[in-house]
């Protein structure tokens with residue numbers, strides 16, 4: 349007999365369950381938390397697949413390649429060698445050293461391993477960092493559109509996320525002028541991402557320097573999420589194509605084994621922090637989740653080999669070809685793409701000319717065409733209803749087939765106007 353999950357309790361108003369016996373639960377934070385829409389689309393796609401339908405996935409931000417063989421082998425070896433217990437809270441020393449050495453060997457940036465904290469994905473790093481950086485009421489600036497979970501992390505520790513609208517006029521990245529406009533007496537820091545999710549936009553070196561100077565004068569922090577660091581195509585000399593640490597060694601940098609290294613499910617990431625923060629981070633890690641996953645750490649060591657980088661680099665070239673193919677397909681379908689991304693794995697398209705909004709567009713694509721895409725409303729509110737994110741991680745055949753279906757859907761929307 350196949351078992352299924354009971355249907356969820358119906359939520360009303362702010363999301364308070366009707367038959368909830370504990371009046372004050374879930375917490376205000378939990379009630380306020382919107383669903384991560386990409387995961388909802390993915391869930392719907394998986395349901396359709398279980399019914400035997402074929403679904404094309406352009407929604408989820410996950411390279412379709414499994415972890416490289418060398419990493420998988422090292423993971424298996426770690427199990428055989430009995431590395432199944434807790435590690436140090438900041439990660440095994442070998443991996444902290446390998447990460448620090450890699451900044452030197454690939455980017456010529458000097459990082460002391462003592463400033464590296466290995467975490468449970470970039471998510472774990474962001475969570476830890478906000479818990480040691482913020483006091484209740486502190487404001488943190490972040491771009492809109494931008495990675496939505498940062499809002500949740502900031503709110504969890506009583507902080508207030510403040511979105512800075514960005515669009516094609518500033519290359520979908522904040523400038524020092526914008527940071528200045530949004531900075532108030534309660535603001536303590538800025539979170540940036542380069543290349544960014546959902547636009548793939550890269551930050552200009554000059555802007556990062558100016559933002560850093562502005563924030564440093566006010567005693568704040570600048571955190572740069574570099575999770576898509578290895579996935580940069582055609583780097584431009586004016587942009588930060590490697591690590592922001594090359595611009596300013598005292599920035600806080602977040603990274604992960606999820607995307608470039610193809611290890612999303614291993615839940616492993618890291619951050620590099622200024623000396624003064626590492627001890628607080630260690631105590632926070634010990635208390636919040638004890639240690640990052642040990643087997644994953646031994647596996648990740650294998651990424652730092654010439655064979656590891658050879659495979660990863662081949663994949664980067666493949667992703668660039670997929671970006672180009674999907675870009676052409678979406679343009680041919682009649683969508684407008686304001687920025688050709690030089691990094692990450694997403695195309696952010698403007699659908700406003702179709703006379704519909706992003707959520708209706710996404711819902712129709714999954715329901716009628718079995719193509720998963722993510723509405724811009726997942727990434728903020730600024731012009732979000734006009735935009736949809738497409739991940740170009742599927743293989744060529746799926747991209748061709750998916751963009752043809754999108755073309756059909758677009759014609760239907762246009763005929764309805």
Ligand SMILES: Cc1ncc(COP(=O)(O)O)c(C=O)c1O
Pocket residue numbers: 409468469470471472495541544545573575603604605606612616617
């Ligand atoms: C910008 C950004 N930061 C952080 C994350 C979280 O990644 P991880 O899997 O390392 O927790 C993601 C995931 O998509 C992301 O796009």
